[in-house]
Amino acid sequence: MLALRPLTALKGVGPKQLEKLHKLGLFVVQDLLFHLPLRYQDKTHLTPIDNLYAGAELLVEGEVFAHTLTSTRAGRRNSLLVKLIAPSGATLTLRFFHFHPAQAKQFSRGKVVRVFGEVRLSANGFEMVHPSIEFINPNVPPALSNTLTPVYPTCEGLGQISLLKLMVQALAELNQNPLADLLPNPVLDTLELPSLNHALLTLHQPQPEDDLSLIKQFKHPAQQRLIIEELITHQVALQQLRQQEQTRFAPQLPASRLCNALLTSLPFELTQAQQRVLQQIQHDLAQPHPMQRLVQGDVGSGKTVVAALAAIQAADAGYQVAIMAPTEILAEQHLNAFSEWLNPLDIEVTWLNGRMKAAEKRFRLAQIESGDAKVVIGTHALFQDAVEFNRLGLVVIDEQHRFGVHQRLSLHQKGHRIVLEGAEDLENAAEVQEPQEAQEVPKNLNSSSATAGQFHHPHQLIMTATPIPRTLAMTAYGDLDLSVIDELPPGRKPIDTAVLSNTKRTEVMAHLVAKCAQGVQAYWVCPLIEESELLHAQAAEVTANYFIAHYPHLRVGLIHGRLKGEQKALVMNAFKAHQLDLLVATTVIEVGVNVPNASLMIIENAERLGLAQLHQLRGRVGRGDKQSHCVLLYQAPLSATAKARLNIMRQTNDGFIIAEEDLRIRGPGDVLGTHQTGTLHFRIADLRRDSQWVDAALHWAKYLVQTQSPAIEALQARWVGQKIDYQHA
Template sequence: MTQSPDWVRLQKALSVEAEYGFTDLVGKQYRFSEFLCLSFGQTPTVITALERRRWQEMASQFARYPQLTLLERQHLVAEASQFIQQIEQGSAGAQGRRGAGEKMYNQQSKTQVKQPPTTPIVKTNSEANSGYSSNLSLDQPLANVAEIGVRKGGYLTKLNLYTVRDLLFYYPRDHIDYARQVNISELEAGETVTLVGKIKSCNCFTTQKNNKLTILELVITDQSGRIKLSRFFAGNRYSNRGWQEALKRRYESGSIVAASGLVKKNKYGLTLDNPEIEVLAHPEDTIDSLNIGRVVPVYPLTEGVPADMVRQAVTAVLPAAAQLKDPLPSVIRNQYGLVGLKDAIANIHFPSDSAAKEAARRRLVFDEFFYLQLGFLQRRQALRQVQNSAILLPAGKLIEEFEQILPFKLTNAQQRVINDILNDLQKPTPMNRLVQGDVGSGKTVVAVIAILAAVQSGYQGALMAPTEVLAEQHYRKLVSWFNLLHLPVELLTGSTKTAKRRQIHAQLETGELSLLVGTHALIQDPVNFHKLGLVVIDEQHRFGVHQRARLLSKGEQPHVLTMTATPIPRTLALTLHGDLDVSQIDELPPGRQAIYTTALTGKERNNAYDLIRREIAEGRQVYVVLPLIEESEKLDLRSAVDEHQHLSESIFPEFQVGLLHGRMSSAEKDEVINAFRDNKTQIIVSTTVIEVGVDVPNATVMMIENAERFGLSQLHQLRGRVGRGSHRSYCLLMSSSTTPDARQRLNVLEQSQDGFFIAEMDMRLRGPGEVLGTRQSGLADFALASLVEDQEVLQIARDAAEKIILRDGNLEKLPLLQAELDYRYQKLMGGAILT
């Protein structure tokens, strides 16, 4: 490895290959790809460490040459020729060779021009030099960065990386610490370490049993012992004779190497698991590798994009971080102890130590939260500047009459939330308030008072629910109240008959109809309100952004009240509803009893059946909920259809057992629910369609099959279907799972009735995207931030954003911050924020 390659022969081989159409020509001794692989196996002694890595990489690339496409071969040949020129020009005594090299390269460049217009034209050396890191711009395409090039740039587009800025902000998902250097005798399984030693022997071979598996075996020694290391290469291209010989020459006996990896124990003793290895000039030589002897970044990857390629590309563009302007005012950085943006970017990729990595991560997590909160608060401020919403009367005859007909007294929490709402409604600024309340806390009564405030002020109201079952439940309850108040209310769903639908449309347009309850049918074009003043949206996270927008467009800046029976942890509420005013009904009505909750195994099923028989004998009713409609071939789960047959024929033949699931028509659902409500059916077997909307105070048992398959918040919602009357109620969580995680989750339900605590635990155990029962919930797509681990950073980010908006709401004095907000907020939320 001490002699330099024959530059002229290399350039001539490249030129001839280009002239003959990149066909991997066969020479007297070798194919073109084998010759290049062998040639690049001879590392020149007069090149820099960075050039040495790139030179060695060329050997691997030419080993794969037969498998490359025509375009990839063209790029590789051009890149190799250009690289050789650069080395020649930087080497002493290269003047005599340069003329021949340039002539060869120019011939090859001309050949490239003859290719179809879609093939990129190879740049001259002077053009390429203008793209080196020292002259990088943040918006420069990665393909124009000399150390990356068109071919690697093409691979990086698979990760949606197109510019230098994209790559700088492509954060690692983890880091591996190889910074600790040890002797061979000090190795302990489970540690990540680096060792330096001398190669005792090297062997590289394709296995006889599998011709697609090639193994490199090295025996390394130091003053304390010896170790055998193996690297595995899967694929036909690695069985190439030239590639294997080049690899063996790189790791010649007597060479000094550094190796990093995870220490594992196998039948031969301790080893490093598929280690990273670099050849050193001497034992005290500096380790130049991106993967060895340091904290190594681990990036999110996709098929066909190797980790080393991303690390090398990041290293190439990292100097451009110096051009970054920090939009965050220094007063904010100092107040919250945040490092500068340039340092954060540098240390999130290649940190000097763990402290630098943590400081970098904290700053970048802050940024993700901060710009989201800043966008929320700016939108809320803009909304508050609107002064053309309906002014609704906070007091009046209708509200007084409604409070008189209620058979119960409002709780303090309900009264507090009602006051918040009525204060909002008497302002010309449109209300945008979220009411959170646990199951059974009385959110509907609060919404009715808001609707009555609109009606008594001469406006109409609309209430939209996500399912027909829930819409019908709201309608049934509202009709009973509105009839006593002599107010009209109608229900509009997909099942509404055409004649009735036309009647509703007509009454809406004349203003005759005060309140319309419905599903997404409310947002259809024929629905036109005469004077819409208030929109109530129940379980709003179940609606899409555009659905909510279309409903709001039915009026001119209507007030908006959203409700959810899914308690949301504060951190989740900030990131999902950061532009809303939030009220919580954190008190249950008097008389509501705690629901006895227990997790049972299959062996205890008969105990559950005995409890059900006792409750039905007392005149009570039972829910049995399952996750599936029909039996799944892949999952061993009890299905609703099969369980209904099993219970009605084998277990409870003396009782009436109903079946309810989402595939039934609205008429069929109504029939089943009405039969259960009238106690004609004692047991109802259902999927989670029962989760919201079915209110039967006589039901006292909720039995949930395969409970481990549900989220905690969903289980809590299901549990809330019982305990609505004066009798003691039970929730039986049936689970055959013995995993610690499943047991831990079900224990939370056994120990707590607090929906907000349960939601917090659900978020910690399963992640925020699952708490809402849907991944399409409008959550921001964070690259680094975790709503579970970074709650403290989220809070200070919210505080900082509030201070900024308070001082300069339009960010007129902070143009850099506004520009970054425009870019970040749209990218983070996909331009889809609308509450």
């Protein structure tokens, strides 16, 4: 079977060559066929030296007229200059900076050479630098290629010639033994796309009449045929995960009267968007299978109180809630908010962090294991093996993109607890073995009727204040239900944003001091802790010391990642209590810090931060009823990308518009924080470029899953492999 044939079946692939191919992610012949060219060279016709033009890659033939060694600078290695001449007298110079003396001797006068390379215009006229060369017999010239020549992605020690030889063998086998066209005919007919094998042959060996401009833009039908298959396969995996979750048992958590008690005690009313999302969550929690819901909400939209109401529903049903935050600052803020809301309802709230002393940590762990602590808040400390939940029913993950896949999966698995209603002692519990796979649970089974031997998965509520573009959310989180809080609390005013050169820094400082004298609180954000001339970034410590030295009446606090947790907490609490006028900080305050009186934000060296980070930082102000302002200071000169980012920040406060631009600029891996995890890695598809195919891919993925297509397993083997294991984390 061609698809699974090992690469060692190809001529020329030994152990060393195989190791290099593995570095490129190539393991079987099918992988080689899906290793597409980066670009193409047109060696199908010769261009006379008389007709050369700068900037083009051309195939040229000429007679060696002379060769010389020359050096342009003292101490530099000689370069080899070879002059080719046409019958008309027109000339082309070949320049080689790296060459062997024996190579120079090859260019004897009168020899005929065929070269391919980019034509440049220099003081010597037209020239090529390090072209590919072939000495030919003019009486029996070699035939020209009848297809465009592909240039493949490669790695050190594996040259284009070696890779081309392997491709030729693989394509010859493809012609004899075509790959299975796994997409059903209705898909190909509806989308009007070619067969898989025709697409592969076209892309590896495009003919001169093929539209190379379409191929360069990734708009050729052959490319789109592969893109749609890859996207469909990815969506199939997500749809199967969604189906799998529906078969797992979760505790049914009925609506709680305590939710109404909290709502009536709040000094504000929920927005319609919050109410809508809360109803969706409450409905999910009452089901016998795990909720898998992603809640998106722009900065300040009120996700935390919605999570608190979900926690009440779980706690009142007798289950524990784990709330995971990416930073200690945000975790402590959640602790304060949840304690204020839940303690009056007799729901015990506790937390874990990495800096607790041993005795306190033992006490907290015992609280969690006994079940006395109903709501547990923490950072990565919740991942530790020592953390044993008694009856985990709900996991809330805040700013999920900041956690690695394996971390999220680790916390999720802590809920795989055996349900032992009526078990008399722990020894009985130890005898019950958790099955390898989740068993299907009858629709009417609830937590009270569970028997020994069954186990449950916790419900998952995943939250992000970094809005995710629709097509990206569908592709990355297609196994989750999506809720959007698309409304800000009433009274919130848009933040006025200005972009200023760093030359205005002193004036901005004076303006800030004047505002603080009027009762305003302000942030001054620096991206680095220490001075760095290389990055032209002012350090937080230097800036704080400047304010203290020049404005002695200004109450200044400093916070950065190197401070111990206790110090951070002291500074933040002082700022919240308005015991400080100015908080100088690094980007450690990016997420979750909530001080309603703070209405002025200065971000220094803003050109060095991404759109999502700038939007999150700006969201630390604008949380009260005052008009808030944000100043983005930049260090000239600005790159085109940095200029575009700052203009977007100045033009809009809408996080969803900003997210779309962020996707366009940075790409999906960086936007989701999965760049290092590989969870959203595509071989051919690119969500920035191919977003128009996402809806079609979802439609046909559902079709394949619903019809139980036998092609699903083969599609996943071809495109996804083992990556599917972590998609649901």
